[in-house]
Amino acid sequence: MFRAPEDVSHAIESQFGGKRVLVVGDLMVDAYLWGDVSRISPEAPVPVVRLNRKTVTLGGAGNVLLNLVGLGLPATAAGFVGDDDGGRQLGQMLEQAGISSAGCVRLADRPTTTKTRVVSGHHQMLRLDEEGVGPVADEGVKRLIDAILGQLDDASALILSDYAKGVVTAEVCQAIIPEARRRGIPVIVDPKGFNFQKYAGATTMTPNLREFEIATGLEAGYDSETFQRAGSDLRERLGLEYLVVTCGDKGIRLFDKAGWSQFPALAREVYDVSGAGDTVIASLTASIVAGLDLDDAMRLANVAAGVVVGKIGTTPIQSRDLRDAVRDTQLLEQPRKVYEAAELADLIQSWKSRGDRVVFTNGCFDLLHVGHVTLLAKARACGDRLVVGLNTDRSVRQLKGPTRPVVVQGDRAQVLAGLASVDAVVLFDEETPLELIAGLKPDVLVKGGDYEESQVVGGELVKSWGGRVAIIPLVEGRSTTKLLEKSQKDPNGNRRAG
Template sequence: MLPESHSILNLLEGGFSQLKVLVIGDLMLDRYIHGEVERISPEAPVPVIRHAQRYERAGGAANVAMNLAGLGCQAFLAGFWGGDSEQAELAAILDRAGIDTVGVVTTSLPTISKTRIVGRMQQLLRLDIESRDTPPATEVQRLQERATELIAKVHAVILSDYAKGALSNTLCEIVIRAARLAGIPILADPKTPDFSKYNGVTTVCPNLGELAAATGIPAHRTEELLAAGQALVVEHDFKFLTVTMSEKGITVLRPPSPDSSGTYHSPARAREVFDVSGAGDTVIATLAACLASGLQIETAAEVANLAAGIVVSKAGTVPIAAHELVAALTPSSGLTASEKILDLERVKLRVAEWRASGETIVFTNGCFDLLHVGHITLLEDCRRFGSKLVLGLNADASVCRLKGPTRPIVNQGERARVMAALAAVDAVVLFEEDTPLELIRALKPNVLVKGGDYTVETVVGHEDVIAAGGRVEIVPTVEGFSTTNLVKKLTATTHNEEMLK
């Protein structure tokens, strides 16, 4: 489990929605054309693609903004695009994601686009449309003005530099100075070997190849290369350098000190790598969101590493989504008991995120006053029906009404903590009512489980679950085990002990 996991989950489940992040850089449209290769052209020795699918995605700095939006942040974008059909397609993608493009300047140059032609999952050709001309001075000035205005409204800034002309040395200097005066983190993704362009940023996020170009040290001489990276931190007034190392993970570099080597390494999470395009955008977006929220860089690097591992397992440039990180962060074995105890709003969010990641949601409920073998058997049976188990727990007032004035024996806080500590349980939520009907309607589980001598028709909430496409499972109770029997035994034992005194 990651450090500060509880804080991370709180941010993913609502905290990031309060965060505003500005991305300044080179906007692009990524277009993909997929097809089948069945023969070689008789006109030239090239494969013939039979068209099957075409789709467009945001690329470059626009993909960084998409990742921020996927994490739940309010993303603002500044850069250039042209008044052409590619701009219309890119604007539509960004608008659907809720990204604010007020900082984008329409220029006389074409919108940068990259068209990838893919046959049987193998990229055969890439066609780039872009201009090598510099935008007119009036448009450059307009971008500087819009970017500077937005810095006053946000909590972090990202310089997404693809060396396509949006991020001039002058603009970088202006933006970095403004962000530092505002006291907000500023991160740079470099495409130039001269890191002086980013003097004073919080962190630069090069990959090994980019760091090798900046230092002149070959990428395979890793130890020497990272030592040179530490020297760059001092030389360019960075707080730290964040190096993405492909399958090796992410390394954070600070100057060494008597107490520390200045190096923190987060190893990559093991996943099948399908497509690494866009992974760097995911890393810098996740780092920015975490740093702006007050998390330590070590924690931010761990979360970014996890996010990158998720996106490289997909085809094409695909941004991270908060629910994917939540699903990765919440295996039942990895959470503490307190992290599984949720109120209604949090459990609704958690269930929605699990469902979006393809999990099957199971729900059961009960008082669970004095845990016994029957309870454990029920919960183990529940896990056979799905991948995530939510336990509805009767609050004390509800137990009292159902069981009598002497119950519960164990208060609701302690009962919740005990139940949440069980590996079979993924979330515990208390309810005050006599039945969990409203809770079931709110969560819409895929499987509703009840233990005992019930029929499907007598289980509270069965109609709602079945109407939503779910099902009801009845599991038998373990004979001879009940809280009532335990109470009788305890009472009898206490009585006998009193008689012997």
């Protein structure tokens, strides 16, 4: 997949050289009020939400900063902050995340942009926005430009994260882009709106497909040739070194001097695209400052986007997740399926939130054979997702004797993960999978036909939360033991010597 996989791995492990990135953009507070709805108010036809908890996080350009920090890069924030509770809260979150606020300008006459969402279950009931709507006074803009220019000496890259809240204006862009480029600092823009001329002279820009279509005047029904021409024309008109268009499930398109390239989407499951653009621009910037080949930088950004859209909610990328995703992508381009128990429990919750029924089965699966494959395929048919609990090497020896397993646990896990019927594999070291079942809470528990339902470990537990036990007939004459016995005999059926 990567042209220089060793360089990509080294970049991730070295935290992309630890080079500082300056992010100029609209800093926001994302607040969430979580609760339950059980009735309608007698005062008005609106749901009554019983508040359970409150959470806050950095939003807008703040999410770009969190993605950079998650990848291990030092980051500096530049933008407007109100002289209010939201501004103080935003400052505390920046500090807690290890992000410098040296480029921030506090305004007494403008509130900190705050989005408060009321959520019940996985449904957003209401959003309240607190923000300034008019342009910032000239004095405030001048202070911001001065603050940004004062931080350029320490920056290896400059990101403009535009959410159209008054920070990334034409005046600000025209003051800082030429100066950054004069100093040899790459400028990466996540645009907003459809007039991209203010970003002219940047290194690159990452509009989404809809923004690109409107900005270039593409009309419905355009063909591939028209799309390519529009991208090339926009890149040349703005004087960009290259242009990146994020196209959702169609992947990423890259336009540069050589032409254009397509990088197909890598996410196998898309749960939530929120924040994916922030992850793309952060990952792309990290690759640029680390000196990766442009194609590999694009591929890495694509992998990072595939990680975050596979999670619910706006979730910044973490270097360990990116490292694992790169490793899994390189393994026969296979999606990641092998998980730790705690991580898998979260994934199962997300599956269930989408209405999926989760099936669980377990075993040693040593020397995978047609009986195993048939059992797993039929188990998968009992629901929407199949999770396989796999005995570790130690527990296999305890169950089967000192000569087993024939295949080590890591290889057994990857072979299982390669089956289309299997959605997740998790190792367990205990004598039985009871503890694992209790933590994962599957809807269906499957065992082979050599068990009675009353003998299935965890059966009563699964039934206690409304699940069921399914017994699937075995394929006669197929077992690992029989395969091993056969391998020890010659063609005449006699035991081989030694």
